[in-house]
């Protein structure tokens with residue numbers, strides 16, 4: 665009898681618990697709706713992924729906000745293209761989407777100004793209707809990034825190094841003529857062609873117009889100008905010249921101009937204005953131009969044309 669009573673109480677508790685759960689679910693129908701409303705961010709993945717007129721081949725990189733894919737045009741010439749796709753942001757976030765597409769618009773302006781300049785060519789920057797994904801389609805450059813070359817410690821001759829920097833200076837000359845500051849001149853954003861002599865500038869994701877320059881802390885600390893790392897620092901086209909000087913220093917000397925474990929320490933070193941001397945056996949005039957490019961005072965730095973003039977002279981001699 666005592667056992668029967670206990671069994672009845674247990675069954676009653678179970679039934680009551682089930683009733684409570686059902687009631688809770690009925691009283692809180694939003695929970696289900698909430699999850700239903702949470703749209704997933706579409707990703708450019710799957711069996712047959714297509715964005716706009718391009719079909720994905722393989723992922724080749726991951727950026728701060730975007731993913732970089734090698735893709736093929738589905739119509740016309742069926743050329744290889746590179747797609748930069750904004751995958752971390754929901755398509756409804758129009759503000760982030762438009763901001764992302766800015767990169768494509770800036771590059772288009774540069775392409776239209778001088779199509780022969782060594783700046784990557786943009787085909788289109790758009791939002792894909794079916795997926796809502798924002799993307800920038802650009803030409804595929806058959807080469808490797810200068811960062812890749814430096815990481816692999818692949819040998820480049822002095823002539824090749826100067827040729828690469830000269831091409832970036834040429835790209836900057838066109839950008840700076842439009843008052844566009846690239847703001848992220850670094851080896852990862854320079855694609856070296858198969859011939860190792862030429863290079864093309866990519867990644868205008870943090871580029872800005874000089875008149876509305878606010879890019880505090882943005883860029884690669886190893887190559888960033890002192891003013892970019894300074895709160896309230898005034899960024900000008902000369903900030904890119906400093907970064908190109910840092911790339912040239914790295915290529916010639918084999919080390920960064922400033923190296924430290926922490927970003928803040930690197931920035932403090934840059935702000936001190938002291939640059940280690942170039943010790944490698946290269947012409948004194950080349951050491952001088954590197955020193956000038958890395959001047960603390962932007963006014964002391966040469967402009968892109970002056971860099972081209974100096975480097976063209978060295979290239980002929982070496």
Ligand SMILES: Nc1ncnc2c1ncn2[C@@H]1O[C@H](COP(=O)(O)OP(=O)(O)OP(=O)(O)O)[C@@H](O)[C@H]1O
Pocket residue numbers: 724725726727728729730732746784802803804805806807808809852853855866867868869
């Ligand atoms: N047009 C291109 N042709 C060949 N390779 C490319 C091209 N664009 C980008 N890449 C490759 O993808 C890498 C990353 O591209 P990119 O520098 O534009 O973006 P990111 O730095 O990764 O992203 P973020 O825009 O967030 O800074 C490059 O270092 C290069 O290896």
Ligand SMILES: [Mg+2]
Pocket residue numbers: 852853867
């Ligand atoms: Mg980059």
